[in-house]
Amino acid sequence: MHSIEGYSSLPPNCTTRWPPAKAKQILTQTLNSLVNYTKTHFASEEALMQKYRYPEYLQHKAEHDKLTAQVVAFQSDFTAGRSMMTVDLLHFIKNWLAHHIGQIDQKVASFLKQQAA
Numbered sequence: 001m002h003s004i005e006g007y008s009s010l011p012p013n014c015t016t017r018w019p020p021a022k023a024k025q026i027l028t029q030t031l032n033s034l035v036n037y038t039k040t041h042f043a044s045e046e047a048l049m050q051k052y053r054y055p056e057y058l059q060h061k062a063e064h065d066k067l068t069a070q071v072v073a074f075q076s077d078f079t080a081g082r083s084m085m086t087v088d089l090l091h092f093i094k095n096w097l098a099h100h101i102g103q104i105d106q107k108v109a110s111f112l113k114q115q116a117a
């Protein structure tokens with residue numbers, strides 16, 4: 001399982017007055033890192049669930065797919081200049097992942113431990 005440590009690196013001080021281009025660059029990099037980490041984490045977890053025939057695989061994957069679709073849509077809108085990124089949005093994603101990894105994924109971890117026993 002992956003940890004949530006990768007999510008702790010949001011921009012250090014979001015109230016800093018960056019030039020707009022610099023701010024967009026930092027936010028874009030942060031969002032891209034979040035999207036890439038999320039996709040990698042979800043893909044490896046889904047592979048494990050399938051390999052060991054996790055009984056709640058479909059529900060779990062549906063949660064992954066829902067968040068991925070939301071984040072990718074936002075990433076696309078942000079990159080195209082159709083929406084603005086807020087600290088609240090980044091915290092929403094971070095909190096969603098912390099909840100998912102901290103609670104939902106724990107059920108998978110318990111299941112996999114049983115399989116290995």
Ligand SMILES: [Fe+2]
Nearest residue numbers: 045060100105
């Ligand atoms: Fe998961």
